[in-house]
Amino acid sequence: MANADADNFHPLEAYRITSLPQAAYYIPAFLTPAESDVLLADIARQPWTTLTHRRLQPHPAPLTPSGHLLTTKQLPPFLAGVAQRLLELSFADGDGNDGDKNINSNDNINVDAAVMGVSLPLTGGSKPQRRQGIFSSSPHGRPNHVLINEYPPGTGIAPHEDGGAYFPVVCTVSLGAHIVLDVTPKRNYTSTETDTATTTATNGGSEQASNGGKEKDKDEGAYKIFQEPLSLLITMGEMYTNHLHGIAATTTDGGLSQTTVANWPLLHEDTRKHIEAAGGVLQRENVRVSLTCRDVLKVKDAGRLFGSRR
Numbered sequence: 001m002a003n004a005d006a007d008n009f010h011p012l013e014a015y016r017i018t019s020l021p022q023a024a025y026y027i028p029a030f031l032t033p034a035e036s037d038v039l040l041a042d043i044a045r046q047p048w049t050t051l052t053h054r055r056l057q058p059h060p061a062p063l064t065p066s067g068h069l070l071t072t073k074q075l076p077p078f079l080a081g082v083a084q085r086l087l088e089l090s091f092a093d094g095d096g097n098d099g100d101k102n103i104n105s106n107d108n109i110n111v112d113a114a115v116m117g118v119s120l121p122l123t124g125g126s127k128p129q130r131r132q133g134i135f136s137s138s139p140h141g142r143p144n145h146v147l148i149n150e151y152p153p154g155t156g157i158a159p160h161e162d163g164g165a166y167f168p169v170v171c172t173v174s175l176g177a178h179i180v181l182d183v184t185p186k187r188n189y190t191s192t193e194t195d196t197a198t199t200t201a202t203n204g205g206s207e208q209a210s211n212g213g214k215e216k217d218k219d220e221g222a223y224k225i226f227q228e229p230l231s232l233l234i235t236m237g238e239m240y241t242n243h244l245h246g247i248a249a250t251t252t253d254g255g256l257s258q259t260t261v262a263n264w265p266l267l268h269e270d271t272r273k274h275i276e277a278a279g280g281v282l283q284r285e286n287v288r289v290s291l292t293c294r295d296v297l298k299v300k301d302a303g304r305l306f307g308s309r310r
């Protein structure tokens with residue numbers, strides 16, 4: 001192994017959802033319950049943007065319709081720990097020769113205790129090691145945008161893709177309750193459907209249902225990803241560019257099993273037993289809150305665009 005220098009290094013590869021196209025990673029115990037409680041309390045103190053069926057918080061600001069972040073504000077302090085934790089995840093095959101890849105001082109990729117459910121302070125504090133992190137090649141070298149979505153039971157998000165506003169790596173932290181993410185190849189939808197289903201979830205939540213147009217077999221090559229509370233899902237590559245993702249607006253998730261849930265082997269054993277004992281049908285009883293962390297490609301200083309001529 002390339003990084004034998006770290007005693008307890010747990011490369012991201014161990015968390016790859018191997019039944020999915022390249023690439024998706026699922027880390028069941030990314031946060032501790034105590035960290036989740038603190039985050040949920042912090043989130044509850046922030047103002048919400050209310051949509052028809054759910055609420056969201058775009059931090060540090062909503063994107064413009066053209067996908068720009070018009071602010072130089074950083075992520076608020078209560079999200080800095082999660083962003084830092086994401087920077088500590090790394091691949092085993094990083095060769096350390098990342099000089100041309102926007103390495104910044106936060107690329108001190110840590111031996112990943114977090115993925116083992118061991119508590120790390122959310123403020124970071126890792127030993128400096130150079131590895132290939134998930135944002136090592138992104139323009140800002142870190143997530144600069146976090147969209148917080150709240151899903152009371154019965155709510156979801158229509159199938160969509162996140163589009164060209166972001167570096168194609170998406171990190172989603174789940175809090176409060178489980179959710180099932182449906183992932184479908186774009187080819188299952190007509191081009192008109194994919195046109196209307198794109199990007200909009202990210203700029204204020206006006207995503208549209210994409211069930212119009214000619215019917216194709218929506219289930220062919222489709223996957224379910226079960227997201228436990230405290231978990232992290234990372235999608236990138238072909239998963240980002242060639243697939244739509246969505247969450248059914250339902251109070252009941254059915255048909256859950258070893259054969260239908262792509263990340264089944266990565267779920268906690270207790271969760272697998274719970275699903276099996278429930279005959280593959282779970283009620284959504286609590287509100288699920290997600291933090292979707294991404295690097296917005298185009299950041300502009302609104303003050304410079306519209307501001308003073310002094």
Ligand SMILES: O=C(O)CCC(=O)C(=O)O
Nearest residue numbers: 147149172201202290292
């Ligand atoms: O809440 C989620 O897991 C998905 C959110 C999402 O797809 C988005 O914000 O683009």
Ligand SMILES: [Fe+2]
Nearest residue numbers: 160161162201
């Ligand atoms: Fe999305």
